[in-house]
Amino acid sequence: MLGTSLLGRLRRRDPGDAVLRRAARLTLVASGVFYACRYGVGSPMLATYGLFGAVAAGAFAQLPGPAPQRARILVTALPVVWALLAAGTLLAWNTWAAAGGMLVIGFLVAFAGVGNPRLVGLASAFQLFYILASFPPYEPGALPERLVGVTIAIVLLALAEVFLWPDPVPISYRRRIADAAQGVAAYLDATAEELTNPRPGREARRQRAYDVVAGLSLDRTSPELAPTAADARDRALRICGAALREVLGEADRLAADVPPEPIPALAAVRLLRTCADTTRAAGRSMSPGAPPVDLGELDAAIGRAEAAYPVGPDNRRELPDVPRLCRDATALALADHVRVLAVGAQVAAGSRPGGADTDAGVFEYARHGPWTLYWRQFRAHLAPRSAHLHSALRLAVALAIARVAAGAFQLTHGFWVLLATLTVLRTSAADTRMALRPAVLGTIAGAAVSGLLLFVIEEPIVYAVALPVTVMLAFGVGRLLGPLWQQALFTLLLTVVFVQLSPEGWRLAEARLVDVGLGAVIGVLVGVAMWPRGASHDLRRNAARYLTVSGDAVEQTVRAVLGGAPPDDVLGRVRERMILVDSSRCQYHLERHHPANRRVDWDASLGVGHHVLSGAESLLRRNPAGCLAGWPAAATLLRRSAAELRSAYDDLADRVADGRPPGPMPTPVGCVDELDRIRPLLGEVDSHTAVRHLVEVDGWLASLAAGLARIRR
Known part of the structure; x- marks a missing residue:
């Protein structure tokens, strides 16, 4: 039994x-x-x-x-x-x-x-x-x-x-991206049907899309398969995952603004169907040997939508069709995220996109070779506050001290001291503490059993026959039963090996126990004394700074469309912070997660910053600086919304820095709410193009608020 x-x-x-x-x-x-x-x-x-x-x-x-x-x-x-x-x-x-x-x-x-x-x-x-x-x-x-x-x-x-x-x-991360893209594409098709000819089944496709996209979280991916490298392909895969999350958010906003009566010729629907086809093609391109996704059809559809977008009624005195502008603006924002997904799929497949794509801040890195990207990563972390630098120095110092101790005490099997230090020491004190107990108790148990065997059995042939069994127990059964069992069985394995190399009797078990104890003490002392907080603290600090500068970028972008200076400098800072927080997130993925960090939804929290960068660049391409200058009422509305968002980003940054769960977020607004906000202003301007600019900028702010509202404990 x-x-x-x-x-x-x-x-x-x-x-x-x-x-x-x-x-x-x-x-x-x-x-x-x-x-x-x-x-x-x-x-x-x-x-x-x-x-x-x-x-x-x-x-x-x-x-x-x-x-x-x-x-x-x-x-x-x-x-x-x-x-x-x-x-x-x-x-x-x-x-x-x-x-x-x-x-x-x-x-x-x-x-x-x-x-x-x-x-x-x-x-x-x-x-x-x-x-x-x-x-x-x-x-x-x-x-x-x-x-x-x-x-x-x-x-x-x-x-x-x-x-x-x-x-x-x-199942590789590329395959997960491919499956997620197929699920999102099916949801986009269902959303297009909902806008023109409502049919049952959209909610089921929506849930399926959210389930497969949730599987892209690094927390659900083993470290061996996670795209955590600094090279262009892994970065592109991470960007593809973030883009799919943003596509889902925009699709939800579009589906929430279904017109009372279906409109078969709705421009947003045509663009949405093209986005579904491109998303599906981007997913297929992730398969080995598949052709890269072609952006021609999507770019043509975006161009047609942008050309038709500012057109208002024939009579200049008539009010513009603001509900249509809201839907078209949301569809264009969704198309921008799909384009980011498609370019990311090209980069992940090994292609270098054209200059127009690499000039965008999100894919600026794609112009550089792998050695340049690695050097940038190394240089960024050769800083006094880098968790990577701290972890490497901590390990090097601990091993050097262990080597000095083994030599000073002239231990016969001194490398066991360093092996114990390497086993116990982790990137944070919490991880080190978790590894200490099974290492010590397992060694004690293994040494006790080894000493008993050495006392009872002296024939070397017995240990020679037992070698395969102990290897299988140590690295098969022991690994499955847990660290304590693995350490105990590994101690038994070392005894079986060294009895055949240089018989020392029961003192071999004693030496193993002393060496592991010394190595564990060194590992714990160094782990506690040198930067004990690990990458989790680094991630919280970098994430807080990233969110703060993202809030700055929102305000600066709004000021630009109202006649202020372009936000190039602040968007550059967002890119720099994105690199650091992305690297910290990858390092944190390898650590044991402290309970305080589990309160933060890292994918959603960092995704709102990604939305700011990619959204601001697309927004300013269609809505150039100064496009809303001279419209005081619009300026008041947008500045108030931007200030509220800035406050929400700052509050989220403070909570992330302390490891606290997010507080109340801005209430997301749909097209109906935007209409109520915008309608009183329409009599102040006779330019339908200006109304279009107002709708799109306000829609971008509403989309950011929706992204913040999606963050959960």
């Missing part, structure tokens, strides 16, 4: 057997390399580096993508592994030299994740290769043997990834 219960528990935690398959591949490679090198060749050095090379690359490296991609990453990383082994071997002659190398290499390896947080999955493995080689005995002549052992293990592991029980291809 106990075995059946345990098996059921494992299956529930690993329904696709992905963890067990990966553990089985690692078991075959690690055990095979160890047996061949230790008992076939008779080289403990080859056996040690072969086994730990397989463990570091197969268990500590968290690799993204399908099996061929993971295998390619492993083989491509070999030159870096060789360099780290060489550095560790050559610096092992002196404790301070090894610790200095640990400080530099630890920082460089950890800080490399700034350009691509998914590299953090390789960072722990890279650290282990240097750590293992940096301990006595100092044997530069053994370097070729070490390199051969690690190379054999990594190459065999790469082959096993492809040919031994390969994992099913995971």
Whole structure:
């Protein structure tokens, strides 16, 4: 009954057997390399580096993508592994030299994740290769043997990834974007039908669209699959997700303004159907080998809508058709977001859009190559208040101190101290505290069992036979049962390995316990003493600044259409803040989420800033600076609305900075409400074009208010 219960528990935690398959591949490679090198060749050095090379690359490296991609990453990383082994071997002659190398290499390896947080999955493995080689005995002549052992293990592991029980291809973020685009396109078609020929089914399509778009949240995406890199493709994927959310919001506003009587020739409907087709094509373009989305039809539809948009009644004394202007303005705003989606799909597919697209602030980065984008990311975070910099320095200092302590106390297995520090230390004190308890308790339990086994069983053949079983237990069963079990079984595995390399009896378990305790203490002390708040604090601070400058941009944009200076400077600051907060969001995705941060809907909160930037640029293209100058009543209305929005952005920024849930937001208004606000002003101007400008600017402000209102706890 106990075995059946345990098996059921494992299956529930690993329904696709992905963890067990990966553990089985690692078991075959690690055990095979160890047996061949230790008992076939008779080289403990080859056996040690072969086994730990397989463990570091197969268990500590968290690799993204399908099996061929993971295998390619492993083989491509070999030159870096060789360099780290060489550095560790050559610096092992002196404790301070090894610790200095640990400080530099630890920082460089950890800080490399700034350009691509998914590299953090390789960072722990890279650290282990240097750590293992940096301990006595100092044997530069053994370097070729070490390199051969690690190379054999990594190459065999790469082959096993492809040919031994390969994992099913995971659902990529691109595929999620494609599915979300299809769902949103279906909702746009249903909304167009609602405006011309109402039919049942729109609400079901709306709910389906919101469900698939909600799946694009980084919180619902594993770190290995999330588009968190600084390169153009990952940035474009994140922008596509934000654009789809904005398309849904504008579609809701359009559906809320259904005319009392269906109008078959409604211009907004024609544009909406084109937007649905383009959204669908953008989703299809995300599939491998699919042609890129063509913007020609959408651009032509937007051009026709803009050309017809200012036209008023033949009699200049008649009032303009403001309800139609409201619907047309909303449809054009929706089309702008669809265009952002389409250009983002092009960039994500590897294309470089034309100059007109890259001049837009949202896609300015697409003109630059990957190395330029990575350098910008590194440079942005070489700042005293960067959480990335803090995390890399914290880890490097902790490992260097652990290396000095291991050398000063002349510990036989000193690399266990650094391994414990690497295991316990996290990017925040909260994460470190969570990792400490299972690490210590698991080590105590594993050391107790190991000591008992060593006292009872002395024949090495028993431990040789037990090696595959302990590897499978440590990296398969232990990972599924939890950190405490994994640490205990890993301690047992190390005992089984080192009994075959250099028998030390029960003192081996004692050494393991002492080393892990020392490493855990160092990790905790450094984690508490050096910037303990991690990326969550960095994200809240950058998000607050981003929202504040977004509120500034709203006011400056309104002032521009009323005759003030263009808001180029403030929009530039919004772009700069967007880069920083986007990077912080990606780093935060890798951390344990503090309860205070869970109160904030990060996708919605950061999306309102994205809406400001893309919306302001499109708005000013159709409504140039000064288009509403000389209309005092309109100026009063717009300034009041902009001031209310600015206050709402500032309040949201304050609450985000403190980790508090959002307070009351501006009430979103539809076209009917806009009519009530605008109608008293229409007698003051005889220009239908000016009325169109007023409707569109007021509609943009109303859309921003609706975005703020969508934010929930």
